[in-house]
Amino acid sequence: MFRRTAPAEQADRLPLTVHNEHPVQHSIAIEHAFDTAHRLPELGGKCASLHGHSWRVRVVVSAISLSSDFTVVEFGAVKAGVRQWIDTHLDHGTMLGHRDPLTAPLAAAGCKVFRFGSDQPSTGPESLAGDLAWPTVEAVAVLLRRVSHNVLRDLPGAPPHVRIGQVVVRETRTNSAAYGPEEPA
């Protein structure tokens, strides 16, 4: 015979869980698009040639409970911060490995260049990709999760229980990479 594990009148007061493992979470997501070139010489073939993509990024922000205004965090503030960083450092620019010989001529021609894998700057935007040797879509997802984390950290009055969840970066209609905790089912 089927038996309840708790009396019905107590059930509403039990902690909410999914599969008894993950706490139930609230999450929101913001998206942005940017047009940026890259090349991946270590992969060889056509990826070694300088080429561009219309990239899309989706950033999940999650919280175990809502703030007093019944939000995880206000959309606009997160979106503005992530968009501003991407538009300043990546959009209409070129992402290269730091030893890529194209870096110097592109920069000399006044083109925006963002170097991955450069451990030279210990601060500044490129330091966020210092341990990422090449601008693969996987590495761009790691970079943009770090960027999103910093945006959230620097929001005035950011609630301490709010976290950046999974970041998904899409470089083409068929190719994408995700980084960060999976969203609870």
Ligand SMILES: Nc1nc2c(c(=O)[nH]1)N=C([C@H](O)[C@H](O)COP(=O)(O)OP(=O)(O)OP(=O)(O)O)CN2
């Ligand atoms: N794991 C990864 N593999 C590849 C990456 C990457 O970042 N991570 N990047 C590339 C290239 O950037 C390339 O632009 C995309 O490659 P590919 O899908 O082979 O090319 P198409 O978009 O032209 O593919 P079609 O679906 O045939 O049009 C390669 N691999």
